Amino acid sequence: MPVSNDELKGLYYYLNLVRISDERCRRxxxxxxxxxxxxxxxxxxxxxxxxxxxLRPEDTIGIQHREMGAAITxxxxxxxxxxxxxxxxxxxxxxxxxxxxxxxxxxxxxTPASTIAAQTVIATGCALAYKIQKKDNVAVxxxxxxxxxxxxxxxxxxxxxxxxxxxxxxxxxxxxxxxVPAALGVPVEDVSERAKAYGFPGVTIDGNDLFATxxxxxxxxxxxxxxxxxxxxxxKTYRWYGHSEIDPANYRTQEELEYWKKRDxxxxxxxxxxxxxxxxxxxxxxxxxRIERELEEAIEFAEKSPHPEPHEILEDVxxxx
Amino acid sequence: MKMDVAQETKGAIAxxxxxxxxxxxxxxxxxxxxxxDERIFLIGEDIAAYGGVFKATKGLYEKFGxxxxxxxxxxxxxxxxxAVGASIAGLIPSPEIQFDDFITLAMDAIVEHAAKxxxxxxxxxxxxxxxxxxxxxxxxxxLFHSQANQAWFMHCPxxxxxxxxxxxxxxxxxxxxxxxxxxxxxxxxxRLYRTIKxxxxxxxxxxxxxxxxVVREGKHVTVISYALMLHRSLDAAEKLAAEGIDVEVIDxxxxxxxxxxxxxxxxxxxARAVVVYESSKTMGVGAEIxxxxxxxxxxxxxxxxxxxxxxxxxxxxxxxxxxEAYLPDANRIAEAIRETVAY
Numbered sequence: 001m002p003v004s005n006d007e008l009k010g011l012y013y014y015l016n017l018v019r020i021s022d023e024r025c026r027r028x029x030x031x032x033x034x035x036x037x038x039x040x041x042x043x044x045x046x047x048x049x050x051x052x053x054x055l056r057p058e059d060t061i062g063i064q065h066r067e068m069g070a071a072i073t074x075x076x077x078x079x080x081x082x083x084x085x086x087x088x089x090x091x092x093x094x095x096x097x098x099x100x101x102x103x104x105x106x107x108x109x110x111t112p113a114s115t116i117a118a119q120t121v122i123a124t125g126c127a128l129a130y131k132i133q134k135k136d137n138v139a140v141x142x143x144x145x146x147x148x149x150x151x152x153x154x155x156x157x158x159x160x161x162x163x164x165x166x167x168x169x170x171x172x173x174x175x176x177x178x179x180v181p182a183a184l185g186v187p188v189e190d191v192s193e194r195a196k197a198y199g200f201p202g203v204t205i206d207g208n209d210l211f212a213t214x215x216x217x218x219x220x221x222x223x224x225x226x227x228x229x230x231x232x233x234x235x236k237t238y239r240w241y242g243h244s245e246i247d248p249a250n251y252r253t254q255e256e257l258e259y260w261k262k263r264d265x266x267x268x269x270x271x272x273x274x275x276x277x278x279x280x281x282x283x284x285x286x287x288x289x290r291i292e293r294e295l296e297e298a299i300e301f302a303e304k305s306p307h308p309e310p311h312e313i314l315e316d317v318x319x320x321x
Numbered sequence: 322m323k324m325d326v327a328q329e330t331k332g333a334i335a336x337x338x339x340x341x342x343x344x345x346x347x348x349x350x351x352x353x354x355x356x357x358d359e360r361i362f363l364i365g366e367d368i369a370a371y372g373g374v375f376k377a378t379k380g381l382y383e384k385f386g387x388x389x390x391x392x393x394x395x396x397x398x399x400x401x402x403x404a405v406g407a408s409i410a411g412l413i414p415s416p417e418i419q420f421d422d423f424i425t426l427a428m429d430a431i432v433e434h435a436a437k438x439x440x441x442x443x444x445x446x447x448x449x450x451x452x453x454x455x456x457x458x459x460x461x462x463x464l465f466h467s468q469a470n471q472a473w474f475m476h477c478p479x480x481x482x483x484x485x486x487x488x489x490x491x492x493x494x495x496x497x498x499x500x501x502x503x504x505x506x507x508x509x510x511x512r513l514y515r516t517i518k519x520x521x522x523x524x525x526x527x528x529x530x531x532x533x534x535v536v537r538e539g540k541h542v543t544v545i546s547y548a549l550m551l552h553r554s555l556d557a558a559e560k561l562a563a564e565g566i567d568v569e570v571i572d573x574x575x576x577x578x579x580x581x582x583x584x585x586x587x588x589x590x591x592a593r594a595v596v597v598y599e600s601s602k603t604m605g606v607g608a609e610i611x612x613x614x615x616x617x618x619x620x621x622x623x624x625x626x627x628x629x630x631x632x633x634x635x636x637x638x639x640x641x642x643x644x645e646a647y648l649p650d651a652n653r654i655a656e657a658i659r660e661t662v663a664y
Binding site: 321 | 388398406408434437439440445479481529
């Protein structure tokens with residue numbers, strides 16, 4: 001199915017929104033404007049913008065700490081993303097969870113925990129509900145290649161395969177699980193090979209090519225929505241910075257980093273859109289100005305939001321018995 | 322013996338009450354709740370056409386079909402985490418952990434996800450669900466089919482942990498669990514499945530979560546217990562009545578969050594407390610109840626709080642003489658009560 005110019009412009013906006021927000025959040029952390037830590041996904045934007053762009057509000061995404069871009073593209077208001085990082089009262093989690101645990105119920109963005117692979121598993125459970133409820137909602141589940149070695153990830157994909165659930169499993173293979181190289185985490189070159197064991201298709205694509213991530217995801221989402229079962233999409237990509245902002249990432253070489261920086265998904269997509277005449281320099285400028293403005297408003301919202309008060313510590317432990 | 326049954330059935334005609342076993346009460350509770358609310362579905366190992374290893378789900382697959390009674394692969398962690406997802410998506414799952422001895426495989430799912438979902442999302446996401454788990458010793462199950470691991474989950478705020486001792490409570494607590502907004506870990510004792518029969522109303526009722534029951538009134542000493550150990554404590558109380566020792570017995574029913582008020586009110590009256598529980602002694606249920614009484618009811622006490630429990634063996638061993646030595650019987654419980662009263 002050909003991608004329309006409106007879709008390309010939409011993808012362009014989100015690709016830039018995610019990149020600029022991510023770089024800005026890194027700076028905010030370094031400036032001490034919020035505490036804890038921050039998990040950047042700069043370099044990996046196309047792996048989340050592609051699958052999430054165009055999802056329906058009632059679709060679910062299972063994300064973890066590095067998928068801020070997925071939450072943004074699904075439509076989570078930027079002000080709540082920032083309030084979450086700042087651990088303020090207006091954060092959807094009311095300051096309870098952990099930096100980068102974005103969740104937003106109105107759009108099916110499940111607030112994560114920190115155990116790796118969990119969000120894929122919980123989102124698969126949502127897909128089980130969709131089958132029982134006879135809904136065509138889709139669950140898009142994100143993990144890194146490291147999480148595919150976790151037993152419960154296998155349990156979830158196994159179950160999704162048995163019941164042909166409406167799932168799209170996205171594996172962002174960024175070559176490093178915190179400090180452990182993929183070669184010590186996964187015994188196969190392509191994680192997508194694992195799909196064979198679950199009885200549904202698996203594909204490996206260039207995760208830094210937004211055309212590829214979008215088109216492949218759209219096809220998988222269509223399949224899932226029709227009830228044709230899950231797809232595993234492995235997207236090869238790279239995170240430019242450390243596991244979190246307190247990790248200097250000196251376990252990898254400068255050459256490796258430079259290799260991937262040359263494959264930066266943002267200018268790559270932009271160049272093609274310029275060449276095709278979908279956008280021009282003034283469109284680019286206007287888009288970036290719009291994003292800067294939206295980001296300023298979100299930061300202001302977060303910084304003005306009050307801190308939670310100590311007595312709130314026991315709120316939301318239980319519903320009334 | 323069962324005060325709330327007595328109250329419940331007072332003035333009722335005999336046809337309003339049926340006598341059934343503990344496991345029949347569970348099956349009937351499941352069936353009635355599934356008829357009442359079509360969001361409820363069951364998922365677990367061997368629970369569908371096979372009816373469960375103890376037959377607790379017998380007949381439900383035939384009645385409700387394969388989308389509401391689902392046989393699961395052997396994937397305990399997914400069973401619970403998947404249920405958390407299904408609950409978020411609007412259903413009320415009831416995953417079954419076949420034996421408490423396997424619940425460790427779902428520890429992350431229960432502790433990090435089910436118990437913390439409401440808190441970690443600032444109340445946005447809730448995951449009402451009823452995790453049924455069969456547990457307990459005195460059936461010759463050996464080290465890996467007899468475990469009683471309630472104490473671990475009593476350390477997980479956000480989770481409700483219940484364990485009934487009677488058919489009346491088995492059905493009433495199950496119904497209350499399905500009608501609430503919290504994740505409930507519903508612990509059913511396998512020794513009680515077919516050894517305990519009792520009256521159960523034919524009309525709809527619930528037993529409130531978080532409320533203990535004084536199941537025997539007495540003035541000399543309070544015994545706090547639950548499930549199988551409750552029955553053995555009641556046997557001990559019968560023996561001691563003949564010796565002139567008047568024992569009050571409390572059935573906790575809900576282990577988390579438990580009913581401090583009922584315990585303290587009783588200890589204020591009797592000035593003595595014995596906690597009888599099923600799992601190793603150190604850091605068990607008795608550690609919490611004893612510490613709570615020491616903290617909030619110290620001035621009531623005329624004797625130290627006494628714990629009666631299995632020894633600090635990992636769990637009930639298999640060889641009969643070892644198994645016999647594990648769980649407290651009525652004689653051991655009676656002896657501890659005598660010593661507490663004589664202190």
